[in-house]
Amino acid sequence: MQSALRSASRRVSAVILAATLSTAALAFAQDAQPSAPGEPQFPLANAANFTAASPTKAEVNAFLNVSWGYDKDRVWNVYAIEKTQAAGISRVVVQVAQKSNPQQISPLSFFVTSDGKHLITNEILPFGAHPYVETRHLLTERANGPSRGAAAKTHEIVEFADFECPHCKAIQPIMERLVQDFPQVHFVFENFPLTSIHSEAEKAALYSVCVAKQGGDAAFYKFADAAFENQNGLTPESSDATLGDAVTKAGLDPAKIGSCSYTAEAKSAVAASIALAHDLQIDETPTVYIDGRPIPVGEVANNQLPYEKLKDIVAFQMQIEP
Template structure:
């Protein structure tokens, strides 16, 4: 299901931008954006053509801002290379078209042309059907939003200096796969705050909302430790969520394994307060423009939670350094 695996690392770094690769790691309920136009496969580090000064007709954004944006997204990979090729005016006042050539110093990835439009406020870019944060610190706004509103059960540090927020759906098979990564992150980043946020995709996973409600109640009645015991049991028995009756058995069993009375959890799961809590978590996902699960948000930066682990680790360490945080 991976589409053009040669662009894998870059796609993880700009997961929302390069969405043609993202669904290979995620459960998506929206159409994908058009793919960047690939250049012929290189056999050595690409030599980009010299930019034409005539292609720099817009006052904003500056080349420095574009380079800072690319560094924020691709700087975790020492082999990534890029060149700002054009910053052009468009017929719409305040909207500029930017073209960047992206490649790989080792020639293991196919170089490509990355084009986007900047919004008049210079805080966002438009790529295909996506609106993505832009600027020299593109993830700061989402980071602040999560620090205020990510209220799910967590492991690790109470500090939010390095906050890793997993948005997941209990019925999503990709989310189940991501749990191996999440366990490794808990071990490798003890100073991080690692949060679970419910993001059930009810349109394709009918039992995921009920599972999320059970999880809210487990955390409410017994705390984070019990929740993660419950979550592990649900993911392990995920096949049981295929039907309503199977979901009841699976969720009650998971609650029991977490040391709780399943009758109490079931009653709690139907309450208006629990429904509101699930809806609030889903709304947070929407406010972050998350359309696929599992998504891991690293101090505001979104990546697939079940991407290759070493790449995830590399991105977390890089983002922590960008934010002056000790990982």
């Protein structure tokens, strides 16, 4: 986790969710709070640093508890909540450290909007004691792709993926581990073909919809496994054969699935999944949520985050009341 804490220039969502902070550390030589041995010595928070009425320190801590509570090694101190020149926009400064490395204190700052529902850095993200509830409700209502795991949507992991995306292929073993480790979770696959960069992604998505329609969810996942395994064959010259082979491995007729892929019904299903991704402002694949919270599956695939830490995030989020 320490390497994740020190990596720089990531998306802010990764910063909030995986505690990715700047490598620059502040050296506070004076006005340090007394602390127990082995704990970070955060600087005293001066009352002059709290000039904004909203959000309150309690609200900031509630948000950070939801975002970071899975990591028992992480501690933080809300150092400032300040007015800015933009009416209603407050600047929040938080100092973050690890109990295992108390000498390094890293700063994190972001802005909170006047409605108390959004934070801003280089993008806009949800804020508050329940920052993921709206996304959770949207996914519960509209993420209706092929599923596995628990039948009930009490807890739900939704994966947005593109069959031609190398990173989507890389996370499949991790998704399989999550399915095994969390049998009480309802897993959903949503197509999000990135047609501007992947020429065969939409065709693969259409095939997958037809496989699910004709063969059910179990057939879909057999098709998906084969399509990802033979991803190099998703080219204009060989995609028909590659997808046909995946259909055969799913136990269905490639000719029937191919014909189905041209129907308005199949196109409408893929379009609905794409519309959901756009409404969630997803701009990359893979994107994976647990109960509405984005989780850094890609960082596990890239060996930037241990799988056990990902499990901690999932398990922690499942403890939070919707």
